[in-house]
Amino acid sequence: MRFHADLHVHSKYSRACSKNSDLEPLAWWARRKGCTVVGTGDFTHPAWLARLQECLVPAEPGLFRLRPEPDRAAAAGLPPNLAEAPVRFMLSAEVCTVYRRAGRTRKIHHLLYVPGLAEARELGRRLGRFGDLSSDGRPVLALDSRDLLENVLACGGHLVPAHVWTPWFGVFGAKSGFDALEDCYLDLTGHIAALETGLSSDPEMNRRVSALDRYRMVSYSDAHSPPMLCRETTVFDTELDYFAIERALRTGAGYAGTVEFFPEEGKYHLDGHRACGVRMTPRERREHGGICPVCGKRLTVGVLSRVEELADRPEGVPPEGEAGFRRLVPLPEIVGEILGVGPKSKRVQREIDGLVAALGPELAILEEVPLEDIAARSPLLAEAIGRLRREEVVREAGYDGEYGVIRVMEPGGPEPALF
Structure with a gap:
């Protein structure tokens, strides 16, 4: 079965005890967009986990579906060709680890996945020793990334480093990241199977770093609201099954590539200083010594620059057998x-x-x-x-937290009448 998966979303856990859970709009938008497997988001938050237990029932191995009544609500108003589409949920969460390593403070975001509610409860019990899980849907943990991975593995789950190149919280980010995955996860690096590209990079950029060849590249929306679902997805050709998806990431069999933003649309693609409206290419930043020419402060180093720092391949030389991807708006x-x-x-x-x-x-x-x-x-x-x-398309690249713009129609074109 070939399907789209979006496994990096954020639920509105603050409303988790209300009558209207966010699982229903997530399922509604998944059907409208054409996405089959969606992350629940935030299973580490106790109130949201309780809501998941209330609203979900087991479906295929390691996946869940809505109970009949909320599922009917999640199809309301959709045309018949979409209302019957299956939607499955995978238990997912994002956490931030903050710790010292090699003389620097490291702030790294990670995506966590488990196949069942018992595993989610146990992982929450373990992680609750390192931070307040009820304070935020993406909790901050005083825990080394390597030790986080050890706890996830002990609970039968798997971990994907999130938006790996973004400056502030990516594992390769310019502000607090590492130059190699092994420097972050140490002796457990072999248990990492996939890396999330993030909105500001795509597989083509990542493949300039040959050390990443053995990892599958996944793309997800990082959606903070249901309508933003599926702006990026990963495509699988497997059974509808948590373990089949994980196996596809580890072996490549059944991994069918990704749907990406144009990376220029991401908000950290180029270097710059948003407060001064300064946007620079990597070469321009180097020519200015990394300093904003307007205010004299240091520029935020974007994803493209960071990729170029670690790249050992020229552009356009993907490894043999690489799964395809396409850029969409x-x-x-x-x-x-x-x-x-x-x-x-x-x-x-x-x-x-x-x-x-x-x-x-x-x-x-x-x-x-x-x-x-x-x-x-x-x-x-x-x-x-x-x-x-x-x-x-016309591309205006994002920088320093400012989204870029991709246009498909030139200004001064036809009158804006769709039908």
Whole structure:
């Protein structure tokens, strides 16, 4: 079975004891987007874990589904072609470890996965000794990354380093990261199977570092709200099964690549200083000695610069047998650009309602629906998606926490009428 998975999301744990859990909107948006497996987010938070136990029932090995009543609510308002799509949940969480190593303070984000609620409870019991799990959905732990991994393994789970290149909290980040994975996870590094690219990098950038060849690259949305689900996903061709997914990451069999942001859209792609509106390429930053020419403060070193520091390959030389990936722009951004309104506007949502009812989920429209079928509803949208698939886009790169912008239509083009 070939399916999309988005396994890095954040639940609204602060509302976990309310009547309306965020699992229902997560499932609703997963169906609309075309995503089959979704992370629960935040299982380390006690209130949210209690909510998961209340709302979920076991499905395939290591995966869960909503109970019938909330699942019906999670299909309400969707067209029939989407309402029946299966949605499964994998128990997931993100934690931050803060500790000293080799004379530096290290702040590293990690994604944690376990196959069952008993394992989640046990891991929470262990991690609760190192931080207040009830204070935040992404708890801060006074724990070495290597020791975190040891605890995850002891509970039958697996760990994926999160958004590995971002400056502040990535394992290779310029601010508090390492130059090699082995420097972070020490003797347990062999238990790491996959690395999350993050929004500001893609597999092509990561493959410039040959030491990363043995790791699968995964991409997830890091969504803090359900509508942001699936802006990045990982594609699997396996049984619908926690253990099959983990095995695909370890062996490569059944791992079918990723759907990525254009990395320039990520908010840490280039170097710069947002307060002064200064954005620089790696070469420009070096020419300025890493100093903002406006205020004299140090620039934030972005993902592209950090990749270049560790790279031992030129661009465009992927390892043999590398799974493919494709860069996409979320459908609301494209429709919003055509209409000249924001991607979250009601007009955009109404237009997409009609598109998914007629053509299928959002990811399918972006990736595989024939352009002639799209043109039958909107020639202008078909032109935009054709340009996207050919990567004929205008890129304005993000920097220092400022998202970049990807445009598929040139200014001064056709009038903004979708249908």
